[in-house]
Amino acid sequence: MLQVSERGRAMPLSPYRKLTPYADAAKQRGVQVYHLNIGQPDIETPPAAVAAVQQAHIGVLEYSPTAGRPSYRRKLAAYYQRAGIAVQPDDILVTAGGSEAILFALLCCLNPGDELIVPEPFYGAYTAFAVATGVRIVPVAATIDNGYALPPIAAFEEKIGPRTRALLVCNPNNPTGYVYTRAELQALLDLCRHHHLYLLSDEAYREFCYAGEYVSALHLPGAAEHVVLLDTISKRYSACGARIGALVTQNPALQAAAFRFAQMRVSPPGLAQLLAEAAAELPDSYFDHAKAEYQARRDRMVARLQAMPGVQCPVPGGAFYIMARLPVDNAERFAQWLLEEFQHQGHTVMISPAAGFYATPGAGHNEVRLAYVINQPAIDAAMICLAEGLRQYPGRTAAAGA
């Protein structure tokens, strides 16, 4: 019989996707659904960046160079330099979204069967990339009880074995919103240097830190050989649909290998590079508005959540996600119930059960991720729905607890 490959069968359906039919059905019943479940920003894409595509003269839409347009790589290097990240254009491979940067990094740094250590909870797509590349993810548990800070270095060290090739951190973190400190990152890099491992650093949310300094893995002394920065313009400029990212490393052998993988797809998206190039020239003040707006939303949502009986919710320092532990038997059942059986004055809310962000079975079963990518009145309305849902939910437990 003709069968899909084993890796094709092992590839999971995204957790978000599982709930979509229930959300669609709710909408068909006339219920308004507040989407807190995906990281699709609602902030306007910079008009100057859109205009760069719309006003360009395009006669023949040619392949761009494999590593990206030289002018874009120069401007992107300048953007990094403004952020204190001393990279050159040759250190940058422009990719089709941050996704392709993750794919190339796993292909270049690990062989099939090799192990990648990741603090959990982590961005669900990492699991999918690991299946696609035959890599084994080894989780190290972070906990809501200290706001998902970096687990102790000893917990990482004890997971290092003969097949370990790399550590992966997302900073600021998706899904937790945690922003790693300089000391935490330096400790991770030191561990990588000691054990000859790569440090993959997904910094998609760099601009969105609401307290303290932001530290990139490439800010650290000794980073050059070890660090691979995985980046994207998706969140930075509200341009998720552009599909422009970057793999940045000062390790020339690794950059050369990533380039050879990139040759198989000839070039990154061309139109969107025009947008990205114009965006890279925006002044740093461009981020002030979005950052202030996200911070106000975070404060509003955290305050609402912390006021709900039995809800545990640390204050995240960055990104636009909040993790919360809810007084429910099972967050996935609760999320489905909110869409399928609940409504409050014609409204309900769609949330992400956190189980999809954990590799350890059962972990995070009563946690959820909430994205604050809707405006403040909508956040208020969504929080009213959530509070009311928690009151009515038949599987409610006495209080949040492990």
Next chain:
Amino acid sequence: MLQVSERGRAMPLSPYRKLTPYADAAKQRGVQVYHLNIGQPDIETPPAAVAAVQQAHIGVLEYSPTAGRPSYRRKLAAYYQRAGIAVQPDDILVTAGGSEAILFALLCCLNPGDELIVPEPFYGAYTAFAVATGVRIVPVAATIDNGYALPPIAAFEEKIGPRTRALLVCNPNNPTGYVYTRAELQALLDLCRHHHLYLLSDEAYREFCYAGEYVSALHLPGAAEHVVLLDTISKRYSACGARIGALVTQNPALQAAAFRFAQMRVSPPGLAQLLAEAAAELPDSYFDHAKAEYQARRDRMVARLQAMPGVQCPVPGGAFYIMARLPVDNAERFAQWLLEEFQHQGHTVMISPAAGFYATPGAGHNEVRLAYVINQPAIDAAMICLAEGLRQYPGRTAAAGA
């Protein structure tokens, strides 16, 4: 020591890339280089398609749905239906170029270590995708002596072993320009049905057939379960930089698996889908101009090549490539010599040595691929250079021969 992965080291540099420094050096010496080495069409991208992007209202450039915009999938299905390919929107996954369609097809159909049978010569990037996915390419030799027609089915059958999972054909063929007949394709499909294999059909050059009918693998009875059509708008609409392709299959389990892989990168490029959607609505007559131009170029180049002493050159039926066997010791050395040591009245020509299109070591060592993507006067000038180069080249052999 920190090392690039084995697969990263195994990933070859594209053959084109190896010659690029010599071409750059020639240009710096003031020599004009005619590029016959890459398949970057010079035909204008349809202005109506570019306008669709440039006139769209874009407030927030959001992720598009993972499988592509529903409106684009509908219009693309209608395009296929006009070509007699009876697929529905649900049979289509929109991808980041034909490249991503190849990647997903290999991931879904084969496991690491599985074998993919491909008639050689074949598109060089297949090798790169095979390295990335851990797939082993098993070549079946076609020959210039019958214009690179499909090798006998028995030659495929004897390569089928316990790890064989799929056959891959490119039709019209890159690099040979050969257009497979209905009988050849049906024989391949029958073989796949008998041995429970997938038939991957890369049809990037569908519109560019200059003689006889064009047959898609999806035109054949019995194709639904077995055939995966790999497609792109790159060549069809001169839109290589858009990076929009499609994976098309009527096998629902396979389409579902491809969708799960696609979820890891969330969505295909958004801006370029607007371009592709407008292009999909162009009338079939749109292709008349490009087709007539390519055919005139082909005829002109073939006539010139066949007039060169010792050159063997079949007439290709499609795409925009010509393969020729040259009276030289080694086509790679000749190509480098043309760039490094030769010029004719300030001009030279860059050609693709065919070795990069063969998996069998030594095969095609005196063959080259020439792309007719420059205008007719430039083709004349390039052919004068090539003829003169063949006259002067120190490694010239008596006549073309294996």
